[in-house]
Amino acid sequence: MGLYEIMMIIRTDLEANEQEEAVSGLTAVIAKQGGTVSTVLDWRKRKLSYEINKLREGQYYLVYFSGDGAIIPELEHYFRVTDAVIRYMVVAIDEKDFEAAADKAAAEAAAVDTLQEEEAVTEETEVLATGTDERTDTEDEEAEDEEAETVAEGEDETEDASADAEQQEAEAEPEEEKPAE
Amino acid sequence: MRRDRGRKPKRKICSYCVDKIVNVDYKQYEKLKRFVTERGKVLPRRISGNCAKHQRQLTKAIKRARIMALMPFTSE
Numbered sequence: 001m002g003l004y005e006i007m008m009i010i011r012t013d014l015e016a017n018e019q020e021e022a023v024s025g026l027t028a029v030i031a032k033q034g035g036t037v038s039t040v041l042d043w044r045k046r047k048l049s050y051e052i053n054k055l056r057e058g059q060y061y062l063v064y065f066s067g068d069g070a071i072i073p074e075l076e077h078y079f080r081v082t083d084a085v086i087r088y089m090v091v092a093i094d095e096k097d098f099e100a101a102a103d104k105a106a107a108e109a110a111a112v113d114t115l116q117e118e119e120a121v122t123e124e125t126e127v128l129a130t131g132t133d134e135r136t137d138t139e140d141e142e143a144e145d146e147e148a149e150t151v152a153e154g155e156d157e158t159e160d161a162s163a164d165a166e167q168q169e170a171e172a173e174p175e176e177e178k179p180a181e
Numbered sequence: 182m183r184r185d186r187g188r189k190p191k192r193k194i195c196s197y198c199v200d201k202i203v204n205v206d207y208k209q210y211e212k213l214k215r216f217v218t219e220r221g222k223v224l225p226r227r228i229s230g231n232c233a234k235h236q237r238q239l240t241k242a243i244k245r246a247r248i249m250a251l252m253p254f255t256s257e
Contacts, residue, residue, distance in 0.1 A: 007208075007249055009249065009250065046251070048250035049247075049250045049251060049252055049253040049254075050250055050253055050254065052250055058250070060249075062208075087248070087249060087250065089245065089248060089249055091207075091245070094204065096203070097204065097206075
């Protein structure tokens with residue numbers, strides 16, 4: 001018996017019930033193979049650091065379960081078969097983290113109860129969230145432009161030279177912090 | 182080089198030891214971001230000041246975070 005943590009990313013362009021189906025399908029597979037799901041954490045919608053299957057954001061879920069290691073190949077099969085899941089990872093964790101996750105889920109469940117009364121407020125924050133998304137998009141573009149410039153400048157230099165410059169840059173950073181210490 | 186040789190480099194302290202963290206968690210990617218360069222490369226130990234144990238865990242955590250698109254493999 002081992003303790004495991006599953007992190008999976010589900011497509012956001014699906015209906016809410018399709019997303020839930022992907023999660024409940026997973027818990028069903030675990031149960032069928034003789035494992036016990038301890039906690040399911042909704043890790044909210046997040047922007048992906050890079051595109052996966054042309055998608056820029058994903059709905060993250062954390063599932064904690066205990067069971068035999070033989071379940072894992074079955075899970076991997078489930079993830080590959082389910083189109084809603086765009087990325088997954090199963091990690092063995094120790095007891096302390098396992099219990100911490102359960103506590104966190106309990107705390108969140110309590111928080112949700114109070115949150116439901118403030119539905120209107122959350123809608124407002126959602127609008128704000130989309131606003132920030134747009135802003136970060138433009139920032140990305142700017143970063144790309146800068147990148148293009150640096151590439152053009154450093155064309156003649158070898159790979160090693162640019163790597164050295166990067167290291168010096170990195171070394172300079174903690175140097176600046178020193179007076180503060 | 183340009184640095185004055187006489188001065189002893191200050192010994193850096195492992196921030197994970199200071200915080201008494203046993204396992205570096207890949208889910209706390211905001212924290213992991215402090216230990217990568219602008220381009221997303223893992224900072225070497227001599228710069229981050231981490232102890233060997235936590236640096237090993239950190240590297241693994243960063244790699245896990247990258248797989249789950251929490252951190253970039255490279256920034257472009």
